[in-house]
Every structure is written in C-alpha cells, then in structure tokens.
Amino acid sequence: MRLSYVDNPPNFTNEDDKATLERVKARRGEKGLLPLDLALLHAPKVADGWNSLLGAIRGKTSLPDNIREIAICRPALINQAWFEWKHHAPLLQDSESFKASPDKFETVQQLHPTSAGSLDKREWATLRYADAMTRDVKVSQSLFDEVKALFSEQEVVEITTTVASYNLVSRFLVALDVGEMNDQAPEFTSQVTNPTSTDDRIQS
Incomplete structure (x- = not known):
C-alpha cells in the first residue's frame, strides 16, 4: 500500500476507537481484519461510518445475492479494483442463479x-445501470425506466446505493493500492484499459 497499515491488532488507547475496532472485528468475523480495515483504521471515525454503511449494503438489503454482487462487481471491473474483484467475483459465481448457469x-x-x-432481464438491467452510474454518473431516462419496471422502489434505492458505495470502495482501494493488487489484474482482463483517466491532463 502507498501508506503503512496500522498494527494488527491496532494499539488504540481511546475508548471510542476501541469500540470502533470491536464493531469492525464483529462484522469481519473469523476471517479477521482485512488490509482494507487496516488502512481505514488510520481514521477510526471514518472506519466506523464505513463499517456501518457497508455492513448495511452487504447484509441488510432485500436484494438477492446475484443482483447485489453484479452491482458490486461491475464498479470493481471498470475501476480496475482487483482487491474488490477478488473478494466479490467468487460470491457472484456462488449465487444460486450463477451456479445454475455458470456461463452468465x-x-x-x-x-x-x-x-x-x-x-436474465433483472441481471442485465442491473449490469447496465451499474455501468452507467460508474462510467457516466448520469443514467438515461430509458435505462432508469427499465430498471424501475423490474424492481420495487426499495430495490432501486438498494441497487443504487450498492453501486455508489462500491464506487467509493473501489476508488479508495485503487488510490492507495490497498492489498497491493493494482498490478495483479486477472488474466481475462488483459483487454481492460481506462481510457477516461485524466491523471496527466488535469491541471487544476
């Protein structure tokens, strides 16, 4: 990573920070703290908010696994967040829909x-909605109408917040190279480039 990771376990002395650490550990369970957590815990209050938001996105929505993980995996692929992709692509493949039809x-x-x-129609609409949000930010009315016709209003909000949240995650991961995976793209992504990068062109 471009920064150091906090110690594992972190040596917090502040009681609020200790409580944050326990909440993060509780969500991670037996697998323990991830490199992402050890990066975020440089800013415990940010880590606490992140943990709450992503905990809700991952475990408290009404979305089926296949829809949720498509909404997560597309930002990971487009933004080349391979740490994110490594963790979520297997979850998508393990969803009931994708196990029944692996070629999806x-x-x-x-x-x-x-x-x-x-x-299926819902999966394809979710993929294109996630792509539009990630690439263009604005979503065309025709695409939004298609999504709205296939999902409840609650589901539309949940899909939208999932895509938005994992754009946050992917950008954080890539900017800091969390997990040291920026240069470890899967073989199938050899054709993936980022033509929209403005790193060399932005002057302000």
Whole structure:
C-alpha cells in the first residue's frame, strides 16, 4: 500500500476507537481484519461510518445475492479494483442463479458487453445501470425506466446505493493500492484499459 497499515491488532488507547475496532472485528468475523480495515483504521471515525454503511449494503438489503454482487462487481471491473474483484467475483459465481448457469459470468467479466448472454432481464438491467452510474454518473431516462419496471422502489434505492458505495470502495482501494493488487489484474482482463483517466491532463 502507498501508506503503512496500522498494527494488527491496532494499539488504540481511546475508548471510542476501541469500540470502533470491536464493531469492525464483529462484522469481519473469523476471517479477521482485512488490509482494507487496516488502512481505514488510520481514521477510526471514518472506519466506523464505513463499517456501518457497508455492513448495511452487504447484509441488510432485500436484494438477492446475484443482483447485489453484479452491482458490486461491475464498479470493481471498470475501476480496475482487483482487491474488490477478488473478494466479490467468487460470491457472484456462488449465487444460486450463477451456479445454475455458470456461463452468465462470462458476460459480467466483459468490459463492454453488448448483449445479455445468459443473464436474465433483472441481471442485465442491473449490469447496465451499474455501468452507467460508474462510467457516466448520469443514467438515461430509458435505462432508469427499465430498471424501475423490474424492481420495487426499495430495490432501486438498494441497487443504487450498492453501486455508489462500491464506487467509493473501489476508488479508495485503487488510490492507495490497498492489498497491493493494482498490478495483479486477472488474466481475462488483459483487454481492460481506462481510457477516461485524466491523471496527466488535469491541471487544476
């Protein structure tokens, strides 16, 4: 990582920070703290808010696993957040829908899929909605109408917050190279580039 990680376990003396640490550990369970946590815990209050938000996104929505993980994996792929992809692609593949039709994953791992392939209508709409939010921010009215026709209003809010949250996650991971995976793209992504990068062009 471009910064140091906090010690594992962190040596907090402040009681609020200790409480934050316990909440993060409780969400992670037996697998323990991830490199992401050890980066975020440089700023315990930020880590606490992050833990609360992502805990809700991951475990407290009404979305089925396949829809939630498509909404997570697309920002990971587009933003080249391989740490995020490594953790969530297997969860998508393990969802009931994708285990029943494994070739669905071929569409999800394409940078610019032009057809749904084996994805059902809800999965295909979620993929394109996540792509529009990630690439363009603005979502066309026609695409939004399609999503709204396929999901309840609660689900639309949950999908939207999931995509937005994992754009946050992916950008944090890539900017700091959390997990040292920026240069460890999966083989299938050899065609993935980021033509929208403005690193060399922004002067302000």
